[in-house]
Amino acid sequence: MRTLANIFRLGLKELRCLFADRVLLILIVWAFSGGVYTAASGMSRELHNAPVAIVDMDHSPLSQRIAGAFYAPYFRPPQAATLSEADAGLDTGRFSFALVIPANFQRDLSAGKRPELQLAIDATNMGQSFIGASYIQHIIAGELNEYLTGTRSTATSPIQLATRVRFNPNLTGFWFGGVMEVINNITLLSIILVGAAFIREREHGTLEHLLVMPLTPLEIMLAKVWANALVVLVAASFGLMVIVQAVMRVPVAGSVLLFLVGAACFLFAAASIGIWLGTVARSMPQLGLLIILIVIPLQLLSGGVTPRESMPRLVQAIMLGAPTTWFVRFAQAILYRGAGFDVVWPDFLAILAIGGVFFAIALARFRKAVTQTQL
Template identity: 70%
Template sequence: MMNTHISNIWRLGIKELRSLWADRVLLVLIVWAFTGGIYSAAIGVSQELNHAPVAIVDEDLSPLSMRLSRALTPPFFNPPENIALQQMDPTMDQGRYTFAIVIPANFQRDLNAGHRPTIQINIDATVMSQSFIGASYIQQIFAAELNEYLTGKRDTSSLPIKLVSRVRFNPNLTGYWFGGVMEVINNINMLTIILVGAAFIREREHGTLEHLLVMPLTPFEIMMAKIWANSLAVLLGTTVALTVVIQGVLEVPIAGSLPLFLFSAVIYLFSAASIGIFLGTIARSMPQLGLLIILTIVPLEMLSGGVTPRESMPELVQQIMLAAPSTYFVRLAQAILYRGAGMDIIWPDLLAMIGLGAIFFLVALVRFRRAVTQTQL
């Protein structure tokens, strides 16, 4: 009996893989999601300051003002362009510069006389993240240059002790290290739900679900076949994404064990696929499934800790998201890929995913059996 179940699940899974191979649209989606999609998400939405355009209105024309201008260098800033004061507002309105710095006349003379002259920094705040990061950089750079000019030392600190910050896991604070890996995790979640849910709807729309029901097959076998076949496609894409795109193209180091992460991903794929089948039993068509997936995937990705830390969310949201397997998968994935965690650290999250996956699978199985009964009637 067990051999019959395994054989049925295997053969149905092969059928699912053939159906997926014949669906060129889904194939293109999978390939793009785990290659170009990850690269563009990592590089294209970087929040780091990079070659910000700067204009300087130098009304002092002193050696010190020129020194300040030369201190703004790539890769954070483009070489500053000198403009007249009357050009500043029109050029910023046109979006040509993110920063426009006004150094007043007699700036060096007033500083040498012990006065506190003011440097004006005009910021285009429509580029929100880079504008505030850049303003902080400019203040630090100018403070260091002025302190070195006055005292011969760049360090402005007068504390009796020296605090040294050491950044772990991402010493250069490279933003796309985080963005690329998290895009892989989000795509695992998104594509698993989409593929499994679409597979169920495709059976219904093509009329092949009725063909399956007249065969000696159980709903359990049909569900397991869809889960393992579509999960295998996602797992292969994940492996390619981590080895070729993340480690190869983006050169992001993976701190932990890749096999351990893939093993954990297999467990999560079971949970996510069960959610996909559950949504497939509710929807009656592909458009309905698409709307349900949007309502499901967006909260899972936004509130599971992959976009913002869970600690910054309201307490109620944190408690609600404990019922989502994606919360544990994101935490587990970050621990393995970023911090090199082993099984001794991630096992509680694995157990939580297994428990929630079993619950979602049973709920989806009950819904599937009801759908089968209604179809037979």
């Protein structure tokens, strides 16, 4: 009971120190409010209002029909241009696509010939160029088929593929971006807050005050873990339920409570990593550099940005030892696909096991740091 009381009181001390630091409070509030909203809505992954130039050398009803098939929200109204204007527009970024319709295009097509259309693409935006090229190909194919056969369907196939998109029927990108930003901020802030708390103790000299008290390194570490994890968990709940669900109107398929339980398990592992970094670093600038080296790979290689299946097998195997891999896995399963505890419990156990290893390493480093401070 005395140990629990010490952990509780030390945690309250951590909360008071955190609430006294206005910069960190502003960072936490922004990360789970404006940061989530801007990251999700400001970086659209869909084709939206792409500027198109059409070099029409045919001036036929068919070429005008093709030009009229580009409409919002995917494309802006096409602008007529010459070859030199289209090239200059692509060079300056004024146009993302330039479609060149050659002379006598309609006549050659009606005569059974195979005239060629040229599509020039600004590929500096890889995502938009890839999606836009596919859209333009389907638009032109539909218009040509309707002109020649009276129907927009292509040649009859021996099979018919029926596509049904689950969990995100309209392929809305900011649904994915909003939830993943909450997940990424949980990882980032949990490590920053705990590591910064330890460095702050050392720089302000309060660590020496703790050492003269009847406290153990285990009690000090657990206090920092639960206090900072509680703040991040409350902020993440606000970001998920208010910003993502209420403001952005992103449907969450699964249980928010189950996700928060899993997030609490992850926060234990992430806070342990933060304490370990705090024992390695000697100052706030060093901690910042270490966080860059640790957090960015954890986020990029966890499966939240790109599928793990597209990574080299060695990287996949190494990242199984990172708690973020399991966190992203069960978070997507719960929030996107509505998975229950019977599906995600192995991920919870994996996170707790990895967190226990990091906590033991951090405890050993913390005891060593305490010994060096006493000396």
